[in-house]
Amino acid sequence: xxxxxxxxxxxxxxxxxxxxxxxxxxxxxxxxxxxxxxxxxxxxxxxxxxxxxxxxxxxxxxxxxxxxxxxxxxxxxxxxxxxxxxxxxxxxxxxxxxxxxxxxxxxxxxxxxxxxxxxxxxxxxxxxxxxxxxxxxxxxxxxxxxxxxxxxxxxxxxxxxxxxxxxxxxxxxxxxxxxxxxxxxxxxxxxxxxxxxxxxxxxxxxxxxxxxxxxxxxxxxxxxxxxxxxxxxxxxxxxxxxxxxxxxxxxxxxxxxxxxxxxxxxxxxxxxxxxxxxxxxxxxxxxxxxxxxxxxx
Amino acid sequence: xxxxxxxxxxxxxxxxxxxxxxxxxxxxxxxxxxxxxxxxxxxxxxxxxxxxxxxxxxxxxxxxxxxxxxxxxxxxxxxxxxxxxxxxxxxxxxxxxxxxxxxxxxxxxxxxxxxxxxxxxxxxxxxxxxxxxxxxxxxxxxxxxxxxxxxxxxxxxxxxxxxxxxxxxxxxxxxxxxxxxxxxxxxxxxxxxxxxxxxxxxxxxxxxxxxxxxxxxxxxxxxxxxxxxxxxxxxxxxxxxxxxxxxxxxxxxxxxxxxxxxxxxxxxxxxxxxxx
Numbered sequence: 001x002x003x004x005x006x007x008x009x010x011x012x013x014x015x016x017x018x019x020x021x022x023x024x025x026x027x028x029x030x031x032x033x034x035x036x037x038x039x040x041x042x043x044x045x046x047x048x049x050x051x052x053x054x055x056x057x058x059x060x061x062x063x064x065x066x067x068x069x070x071x072x073x074x075x076x077x078x079x080x081x082x083x084x085x086x087x088x089x090x091x092x093x094x095x096x097x098x099x100x101x102x103x104x105x106x107x108x109x110x111x112x113x114x115x116x117x118x119x120x121x122x123x124x125x126x127x128x129x130x131x132x133x134x135x136x137x138x139x140x141x142x143x144x145x146x147x148x149x150x151x152x153x154x155x156x157x158x159x160x161x162x163x164x165x166x167x168x169x170x171x172x173x174x175x176x177x178x179x180x181x182x183x184x185x186x187x188x189x190x191x192x193x194x195x196x197x198x199x200x201x202x203x204x205x206x207x208x209x210x211x212x213x214x215x216x217x218x219x220x221x222x223x224x225x226x227x228x229x230x231x232x233x234x235x236x237x238x239x240x241x242x243x244x245x246x247x248x249x250x251x252x253x254x255x256x257x258x259x260x261x262x263x264x265x266x267x268x269x270x271x272x273x274x275x276x277x278x279x280x281x282x283x284x285x286x287x288x289x290x291x292x293x294x295x296x297x
Numbered sequence: 298x299x300x301x302x303x304x305x306x307x308x309x310x311x312x313x314x315x316x317x318x319x320x321x322x323x324x325x326x327x328x329x330x331x332x333x334x335x336x337x338x339x340x341x342x343x344x345x346x347x348x349x350x351x352x353x354x355x356x357x358x359x360x361x362x363x364x365x366x367x368x369x370x371x372x373x374x375x376x377x378x379x380x381x382x383x384x385x386x387x388x389x390x391x392x393x394x395x396x397x398x399x400x401x402x403x404x405x406x407x408x409x410x411x412x413x414x415x416x417x418x419x420x421x422x423x424x425x426x427x428x429x430x431x432x433x434x435x436x437x438x439x440x441x442x443x444x445x446x447x448x449x450x451x452x453x454x455x456x457x458x459x460x461x462x463x464x465x466x467x468x469x470x471x472x473x474x475x476x477x478x479x480x481x482x483x484x485x486x487x488x489x490x491x492x493x494x495x496x497x498x499x500x501x502x503x504x505x506x507x508x509x510x511x512x513x514x515x516x517x518x519x520x521x522x523x524x525x526x527x528x529x530x531x532x533x534x535x536x537x538x539x540x541x542x543x544x545x546x547x548x549x550x551x552x553x554x555x556x557x558x559x560x561x562x563x564x565x566x567x568x569x570x571x572x573x
Contacts, residue, residue, distance in 0.1 A: 014572075048572070048573070051393070051394045052393050052394070052398075052399075053390050053393050053394060053572070053573040054572045054573065055569075055570070055572055069398070071393070071396055071397065071398035071399075071401070072396070074393075074394060074395065074396040075395075075396035077396075079394045079395075080394075081390070081394065083387070085386060085387040085388050085390055085391040086386070086388065086391070087308065087311070087312075087382075087386060087388055088386060089311060089312050089313065090307075090308075090311045090312075091311075094307060094311050097307060098304060098307045098308065099395050101300060101303055101304045101307065102304060102392060102395045102396055102397050103395055103396050104300075142395075
């Protein structure tokens with residue numbers, strides 16, 4: 001697989017504070033990555049370093065095959081970090097013309113990308129007259145101008161109203177569907193869960209996990225069940241090796257699986273043992289539960 | 298290089314306040330020509346400035362570059378704010394993320410400074426040439442094009458001053474504070490001069506002060522007024538003879554060029570070190 005970005009042992013210290021500590025991960029072409037972590041966990045700092053605006057303390061990173069300088073590599077990257085930053089006195093179109101000049105992209109891309117984000121009819125309005133949602137969409141248009149190999153988004157839905165959040169997420173999904181590699185930093189779990197295939201989890205600058213989202217915790221899920229004879233069911237399940245832990249709470253039994261098992265098989269097993277279920281659900285831990293388990297808070 | 302200039306052009310020309318200031322600056326440069334029309338009619342005395350010899354070649358090169366350099370403050374405001382605005386709008390960060398290198402960023406600003414200085418110099422050259430052709434008592438080609446080193450000094454002076462402004466904008470990040478700092482620095486040079494003079498002697502003090510950045514820029518073009526015939530006549534009447542060296546010296550230019558290089562290098566070093 002083609003590597004887009006690789007980071008090795010990256011460390012950044014701000015005085016006594018270590019914002020990023022010994023971080024390593026690799027980004028491959030074609031996947032949608034999430035960097036997940038609570039506020040202040042080093043997400044933006046990490047992105048700042050690879051985007052040439054924050055100086056690293058130690059460690060290394062390289063873009064693509066490592067033969068181009070960072071600023072030349074960035075011409076093939078589209079990135080927005082934190083707030084959308086444009087010249088407030090210039091129209092959307094002029095702002096994008098400037099980005100075209102910097103990236104070396106022809107002007108005809110502007111109209112195309114403004115249409116993608118639905119701002120074509122407001123292209124002559126000054127940036128300062130835009131709402132936050134529109135500013136964020138303009139930032140995405142700007143990041144897409146060069147048809148980037150990778151799109152980097154840092155908290156793209158931060159501060160937006162529900163409608164704005166929905167628009168941005170639709171846009172991201174649409175871009176991902178076109179095959180663009182995406183790196184999305186967020187503290188919102190459902191955002192990462194909905195959009196990303198891979199995730200890097202950070203806490204206090206340290207990597208806790210990196211890999212596929214669905215493999216974040218090796219888990220076969222669990223059953224939630226109810227029946228009129230809870231004691232009998234509890235005894236039966238505790239004697240079954242397929243379950244590692246059984247919990248009872250408010251008359252609801254939760255049985256954690258140690259090996260894969262379908263709900264159908266489970267239901268028949270219970271019925272064959274004389275237990276009739278009034279409620280049965282098979283679930284996996286949500287990313288939130290996995291995340292809290294990982295970050296230990 | 299052209300690409301960097303185009304980038305800066307888009308940034309500057311679309312900003313209404315900088316556009317107004319730039320236009321106003323060049324309009325004011327033109328107004329130097331209006332000095333020619335100053336006339337006094339007090340009873341029997343007819344006095345017209347243009348007839349006092351200030352538009353004589355080659356003196357006009359000296360006089361006009363000196364007067365024009367007062368107006369540089371207009372462009373200084375633009376340069377300080379174009380730097381500081383990049384910080385307040387955080388567009389400096391976005392420019393770097395979009396793929397401008399840190400050196401390209403500083404270089405594009407320096408190119409803007411060079412262009413402003415060059416355009417201003419050409420402008421002053423044309424205005425002076427026309428005024429001279431209209432009013433000068435001497436119109437031989439060899440006289441017209443003598444003493445052109447004042448134009449070179451003017452160009453270097455502007456480049457040095459604007460580079461200083463660029464550096465201050467970079468250092469302070471707020472345009473108002475950077476301009477305040479500029480005034481403060483001017484005062485600081487004066488105080489430092491006074492202290493050295495007090496501790497040693499006048500010659501020593503002015504020798505050292507020649508190396509202060511603003512003072513060095515000021516030294517490039519000395520005041521032209523005492524060089525006028527009218528002033529000399531007055532001086533000789535009160536028994537004074539003015540002996541002053543008005544010419545432009547290579548070492549004065551060299552000092553300003555060294556400061557320019559330092560300011561640009563420091564701006565780059567600052568940007569390189571900073572986490573944005």
